[in-house]
Amino acid sequence: MTLSSGTLYVVATPIGNLEDITLRALRILREVDYIAAEDTRHTGQLLRHFEIDKPLLSLHEHNERNRVAQIAELLAQGKNVALVSDAGTPLISDPGFPLVRELRQRKLSVVPIPGPSSVLAALSVAGLPTDRFVFEGFLPAKSTARRERLRALAGEQRTLIFFESSHRVSDCLADMVTEIGGERLAVIARELTKRFEDVHGATLAELAGWLSADPNRNKGEFVVLVQGAPSATEADTPETRRLLTALLAELPTSRAVVVVAKLTGLPKRALYDLAITLNGSLAMAND
Structure with missing residues (x-):
């Protein structure tokens, strides 16, 4: 099978265990013309392990914008390029976004080769x-x-x-x-x-x-x-009501809400709304 010409392949590589690399990733790395790597020394070790010998281009946060034109020209010439990061899926807190954005704007082919992601x-x-x-x-x-x-x-x-x-x-x-x-x-x-x-x-x-x-x-x-913050409905529990009611009797509303938020991890907005409801109930009880 012959690869399509002029394609950037965004290739996920192992985050630790080399057995996690996919068969497709290995095939692509063997067939492309160039490999653009965040750290050519690190990627070089990975390629040697799998007995892959390809020209490497460094592409990191300090030179990425300068590399965009070069890689776009390679693709325009019909060359295929694989983009890899040091570990895992490229672009996820790693270089590559300006490159992929520019290539897509130029209507050049960008293909994901999915795999490991921490x-x-x-x-x-x-x-x-x-x-x-x-x-x-x-x-x-x-x-x-x-x-x-x-x-x-x-x-x-x-x-x-x-x-x-x-x-x-x-x-x-x-x-x-x-x-x-x-x-x-x-x-x-x-x-x-x-x-x-x-x-x-x-x-x-x-x-x-x-x-x-x-x-x-x-x-x-x-x-x-x-874990995400509970919704306002989830915050309204008997235990939260008892705690907030006790504190409202001794503290201003805003202070009581801050204390309960620190103790429970519940969102202040939801606790404040509950506190207003409880204050209303307390006021009615005292009338």
Whole structure:
């Protein structure tokens, strides 16, 4: 079978275990004219393992825009190019978006070669809702910006998925406890498909403690998944009503809502609406 000419193939590669590469991915890598790689040294090791010898083009965040014209010209000449990242599916928190966008605008062929993805691998084993989710990639490196982003996401009802680095994951979990709530369920998926793979679920507060208890747990590559915020209906439970009623008797409404949100992980908007309802009921009872 002869490949169609002038095609960019977006090829997913293993995130750890080399056995996860697909037969189709191997065929494409063997048949294309060039391979554009995020790190040619890293990809070179993968290709040598599978005895593939192809010209490599570096394509990373610092040279991607300059490479676009070159790869577009190769495709226009009838050459086929495979795009790979260091691991997993290209473009998912990896280079490639400007290239794919430009090629599609030029009506050049772009074909996906699906395969491993740490996002979907983590989601499939997390035990959190999978019907609706949102991928946030890496949060800001600085705590102030990170907490601001987490604050904006605290009311998101879809399962939240993040990437995080080993040297920031503990600080990230601490900020999640502060801004999302320590009682929110979450999962850490570490070193997926690798020798020291570890998937651990608990509340955010418990996960933060679990990480700090053993320095080895802070090593590797992390996917952090957080259960979405409950809806207003889900927030209105007998237990939440009792807690909020007790605090409303002692604190202003806004302060009571903040305290309950931190204790339960429930969204402040839903708790505020419930607090207004409870205040009305209390007022009627006191008349």
